[in-house]
Amino acid sequence: xxxxxxxxxxxxxxxxxxxxxxxxxxxxxxxxxxxxxxxxxxxxxxxxxxxxxxxxxxxxxxxxxxxxxxxxxxxxxxxxxxxxxxxxxxxxxxxxxxxxxxxxxxxx
Amino acid sequence: xxxxxxxxxxxxxxxxxxxxxxxxxxxxxxxxxxxxxxxxxxxxxxxxxxxxxxxxxxxxxxxxxxxxxxxxxxxxxxxxxxxxxxxxxxxxxxxxxxxxxxxxxxxxxx
Numbered sequence: 294x295x296x297x298x299x300x301x302x303x304x305x306x307x308x309x310x311x312x313x314x315x316x317x318x319x320x321x322x323x324x325x326x327x328x329x330x331x332x333x334x335x336x337x338x339x340x341x342x343x344x345x346x347x348x349x350x351x352x353x354x355x356x357x358x359x360x361x362x363x364x365x366x367x368x369x370x371x372x373x374x375x376x377x378x379x380x381x382x383x384x385x386x387x388x389x390x391x392x393x394x395x396x397x398x399x400x401x
Numbered sequence: 402x403x404x405x406x407x408x409x410x411x412x413x414x415x416x417x418x419x420x421x422x423x424x425x426x427x428x429x430x431x432x433x434x435x436x437x438x439x440x441x442x443x444x445x446x447x448x449x450x451x452x453x454x455x456x457x458x459x460x461x462x463x464x465x466x467x468x469x470x471x472x473x474x475x476x477x478x479x480x481x482x483x484x485x486x487x488x489x490x491x492x493x494x495x496x497x498x499x500x501x502x503x504x505x506x507x508x509x510x511x
Contacts, residue, residue, distance in 0.1 A: 301441075326500070335491060335502040336444070380443065387432060387451065388459075389493075389500060391443040 295319045297392040299381050304398045305371055313366045313395045315381035326389065327355050327366045328380040336380055339366065371399045404428050407492050407503035414482050414510055422477045422506050424492030432495045433475040435459075435467060437488040438505075444491065450475055482510045 296318040305311040317325070324343040328336035340348055342357035342364060354367040368375055376399045381392040405426045414420050426433065431452045436444040436459075446459030448467040456467060464486060466478045479486055487510045492503040 335504050338499060341499060388446060388449060393441055393443040
């Protein structure tokens with residue numbers, strides 16, 4: 294099976310920066326997605342990395358190192374509405390394999 | 402209208418009952434998927450279909466079956482529901498541009 298690991302929980306203060314790491318050991322790799330998910334709702338797309346390096350999109354950035362099997366999602370200028378679960382998912386042969394998700398709590 | 406629509410949104414059923422969850426999409430995508438989500442376990446793939454005549458098992462297909470009635474429709478059936486199938490179920494579609502998820506069906510088996 295696929296092995297995709299990310300921390301279970303993280304807590305940060307409003308206005309701060311949080312980095313969520315994801316490591317993977319998978320049979321095949323066609324890119325890595327990050328999704329945000331609020332409780333009971335559908336995952337919503339944040340980023341997609343296929344090549345090594347940093348992708349920046351507003352307050353969110355995502356980094357990928359294929360040789361290390363490593364990615365991170367960086368959330369800057371945290372807002373209360375960023376409290377959610379963040380899912381790392383590896384795209385393998387047109388199917389997504391997900392990590393268990395990281396619950397981020399933003400405190401005032 | 403949503404691109405990927407799941408019905409019902411919520412369902413409570415009894416152990417041993419047959420139940421069908423339905424998914425329809427207006428994206429025009431060939432690839433469709435069913436995932437289940439349990440607390441602490443992330444989303445796990447149940448079945449997937451890359452076109453109308455293609456059906457494939459995912460990592461947790463036991464106790465489930467699917468039907469791809471048309472490009473736009475992909476339904477998931479629980480032949481005899483059991484309590485450990487209580488979960489949040491998501492349908493998704495994809496093309497080279499990415500994946501689109503439905504709003505989910507919360508299923509409770511009592």
